[in-house]
Amino acid sequence: MPLHPFGKAAAVRCLHLDDENKCAIFLSPERPRVCEGFKATLDVCGNSRAEAMAILSEWEILTAVTK
Numbered sequence: 293m294p295l296h297p298f299g300k301a302a303a304v305r306c307l308h309l310d311d312e313n314k315c316a317i318f319l320s321p322e323r324p325r326v327c328e329g330f331k332a333t334l335d336v337c338g339n340s341r342a343e344a345m346a347i348l349s350e351w352e353i354l355t356a357v358t359k
């Protein structure tokens with residue numbers, strides 16, 4: 293990720309998101325393969341942005357690494 297050269301930490305907003313929450317490098321060859329490979333599914337994205345944020349926020353908590 294060009295703006296996250298050492299990787300993007302969990303719970304950190306991607307710096308490539310624009311003001312409309314769209315990927316600013318979507319068509320660029322610099323877009324990470326992991327992003328390219330992601331396919332939106334109902335269990336991850338729900339039926340709305342709000343549902344997606346709720347699901348992803350829960351997953352962030354459940355998978356957080358504690359030191």
Ligand code: SF4
Pocket residue numbers: 293306307308309314315316317318323324327
């Ligand atoms: S697709 Fe990848 S690079 Fe683009 S905004 Fe989402 S996480 Fe960032």
